[in-house]
Amino acid sequence: MFPDPSIEDRRAAAALSMDINLDRRSTADLAIVTTISAIYFIDLLAVLFMLWNRRYPPIKAKSPILMACLFLSSALWFVGDVQMNGHVTLANTALTKCLGLGFWVRILLGICGVCAVFALRSFALYHVFCLNQPYRGVKVYWPVIVYSACILAYGVVALVLKSEKTLYYVGPLDICSSAVGFKASVIGFVWITLAFVAFNYWRIRHIKSSFNESKEMGGACLLIFITTLYSTLVQFLYPRFPLSMAYRVSLTVLSHLCTNVIWWGTMFVPLWGCLFNRRVYLDQWIEKLRRDGLQRKYHLESTSLVRGEFTPADIAMNEAVMREYVYKGPDTYAFYYDGEGGGQRDMAVEGDVSVRALNWMQARNSKDVGFGNDRFLL
Template identity: 70%
Template sequence: MIFPNTVVEDRRAAAAQTMGIDLDRRSTADLAIVATISAVYFIDLLAVLFMLWNRRYPPIKAKSPILMACLLLSSALWFVGDVQMNGHVTLANTVLTNCRGLGFWVRILLGVCGVCAVFALRSFALYHVFCLNLPYRGMRVYLPIVVYSVCILIYGIVALVLKSTATLYYVDALDLCSTAVPFKASVFAFVWITLAFVAFNYWRIRGIKSSFNESREMAGACLLIFATMLFMTFVQFLHPRFPLSLAYRITSTVLSHLCTNTIWWGTMAIPLWNCMFHRKEYLDKWVDKLRMDGLQREYHVDSSSFIQGEFTPADIAMTEAVIAKQSYMYKSSDNYGFFYANEGGATRTFINTGDDVFIGQGGGIVEEDAHARTISWLHSRNSKDAGFGNDRHLL
């Protein structure tokens, strides 16, 4: 029984009194915090499953769903470690007395460092895509992950090789985990080096031209994570016995996971909500925004497949008929062919790139206007991305 355990709490209180230490017993406040944050993470889990199920939905895909899933997983592992290290539950006679396993490997390496690593990779990806104009794939993705993983692995193995009193160890009398000061300093140095890399990358992307405020998202995330880690650093070194104080341990746990959840939902709430309730309308607005900003390539708007339900058999048949006749009004190069036909009083535009056919729809506009819009769009984007205005498009 990890909470509450009256026998253990009485023993802790007696030991603290003998040592001249103030101790706040574990109470219903601890239980309430653990239960509430656990419920929040259960809701987060449902949101992550929905996000991964709809990961091909372009507004979600643009947020790097795999990275966002890793962010929440690392945050949840951080919480598991906080439950142990911050002293919210009874540790005696449970697996929670393994301070190095849960307190260091789970909480620090996979949790805190995992969260920081996701921010670092996200900022690094934004720098490659928006500043260097390079696709973020191949060795650009894998090399930083491999290097950081190797560093974490080496650090973790060294911590296991050292004796427990030099790293993290269980204090039976007080039923809590304690950390040797030099080791604690090395842990925070490792975390702050990672955060320094995040800050450096954010500085490099501060002026990027993006359609959906990625630089602002990163600014908010950096501000929150830096404030949280600054608070944790001061608490750990100025009040090393903070798990014995109800106010300090609750504040520490709540602040940490309020930070990570605010960052996650601040990034994913809008695309998830609209994917669920306004899927088609939001997608149209999302793509129109990309067209106006000219950032289709940066957001990986792909022209290789149809959006399900976007095209009717009549659309395809009409396109095939027009292409077969090879009767086009304008051809700008060997790569593009523009075809027009009337259907129900509306002028429909067909763009043939040689590989794909894109179908646009005008609202009863005359052929000259449709032609002008098409040429204007083509000149504004030196690529094969499809669509213009409110026309239907391929993604």
């Protein structure tokens, strides 16, 4: 897959006969593919850590499932870029089938997937902060259902068409190329998706939030816009961009720098706090919500708090369901509850904050409190 001197010689001869400039694939392409692959491996470790701690309130507030989908779509985008941007040898491999990776993986699952994640997140923020409605239930996912149906229909149509009218392999140059009309339709589809993302961001630009969700969305929209604009200009002004070292490297680096900046810009602070300062950061996070008066906006359903991890802030937030607590040391509290054991109740905490006690904790004795999988909705 990586530069084969004989194939590169053949490509150079073909380009010369066609009077086309061609930059041979070199160790620079290998370095780009290797470096970005290593970055995505680090991202994968971060995603696994995020999902393992998905019930940690500051992480859960960032929609960890959506952020995992963002990572997956970005990685698929990169896999497609390796083929379509001409970083590796395609000859004598399955990569000569351009429509599979170049369209389905790179465009539909990759680029459109990234845009869909941001559209869904902005739509969720609009529901919570502007409409004051919880973002749950089938009805709130209708935009994703409609968009997924459009993607599926578009993909099926592309499969039915002849390869000469969509994406096709150019043997002498060992690259994938696309028909002008198909390229225009693909880029138009991406821009329509971006327009929906931008529309949702415009609706949430003035929301009051504790953790800069509006700024995060604004920055993400700007980065995606810049990347898509550059890609559009390159593909139309220089259709044979995979033959140019400068264009193929810059396009790949810009695209995946963009996706990584967006992902880490959203998740770095809660992941760092969870990993290195778990309890203190959670206290600070809850305290900020209380100061801003936004506890209800950031309610965290079924948030698991592991054994021995309850803090003074947790106690303060849930004091209405407690009869008393006994201090057991610098990091542990024993709890005694009002009520009759199991079941669910809604009760007011600190005025207007609704807290549901799920799976009530049962104190075995004053020295050993059963935490287990007990959960609260903060």
